[in-house]
Amino acid sequence: MKHVTGLECIVCGETYDADQIVYTCPNHEGVRGILEVQYDYDAVLDAFDAELDGSIPSQWKYRAFLPVHDDAEAVTLHEGGTELYDAPNLSSELGVETVVKDDGRCPTGVLKDRASSIAVTKARRAGRDVVTCASTGNAAASLAGYAARAGMDARIFVPAAAPESKLAQPLVYGADVLAVNGTYDEAYDLSLEATEAFGWYNRNAAINPFQVEGKRTVGHELAEQTRTDPPDWVVFSMGDGCTIYGGWKGFREFSELGFVDDAPRMLGVQAEGASAIHDAFHEHDGVDDVADTLADSIAVGAPRNTLKACKALSESDGTSVVVSDDEILDAESTLGRTEGIYAEPAGAAPVAGVRKALDEEIVAPDETVCVVVTGNGLKDTESARAAADDVHYVDPVLDDVVEKFGPPETS
Incomplete structure (x- = not known):
């Protein structure tokens, strides 16, 4: 390297x-x-000899920027290269020009695939047979999928309260899933003990320095996709703090190298029940380190990468906001019904954050915003049902349809 x-x-x-x-x-x-x-x-x-022409087959277009050896065979499922969607309906609803980067389209349904690809590539080259991590669910599934691709074993630690769908996914990939009777932070601590005891390779993005480097390719892609007209703001939800820093680092690099006209400001979004990074950035006292939010992917009471997250906010002249669980669910529904994009709660939280930032006059109506969806809604269908309208049950007769929608118009 x-x-x-x-x-x-x-x-x-x-x-x-x-x-x-x-x-x-x-x-x-x-x-x-x-x-x-x-x-x-x-x-x-x-x-680096690739053309910045908007054609991005995967994050490995930026291999020259990734911390892997020249002789390392990439473990990839073609992660990255996700679409940047114009969002006219969402823009109209929010009252600000908005585009959406949907990383729920990554292979296991989550932005974390960018990091897992790097972790497993490095672990295999280092001769490790077992990879591990602690997770609220998404990193677990992601790592398990890439371990399967590489023919390696995955040992996963999750809090027992993780959504069933997020426990099922790594099991399908053949991982050993250990559901810890405790919080995410307790699962995290146990994963570190096991790493030291057994000599496994630890993917935890909060400590493994190479994981942020994979995540930063989302910033590279955004820079390439908005090269001549970058947004004023890029909005990420924040859990451990790695993703927003990775996105900022990638975009900043391309700006400093002259590949893109300017770098955006970062807006970090946390749930009211898990706001440690927001509180640290705004120097609030009496921070509660117990996470309590339905957005399980960002339900982190004691973020391990608070410093890097705050660095992204300060270096970009950005800031952070907190939103309620009800606002997150409303954002999930809004994103789905306006643009047909299905996001899990943490993935929809940036939409709620834009609303809050507009209300607080952080974001101006004449600015442009990019929201980054970090996870697919299929990750947490229970929350999706809470966000959407109820199913209407009818008998198999037209009269019941007429009762619901009124009589059909006659031509």
């Missing part, structure tokens, strides 16, 4: 060899010693 110069602690600046399997800087207790991948961009540009 001649284009990767090392790993740098974002707190103390200590550097480490990128060929080591090292997760955090040991100079710090807790989660503050998060590592950042550093690049030689001259070497990156020497290797």
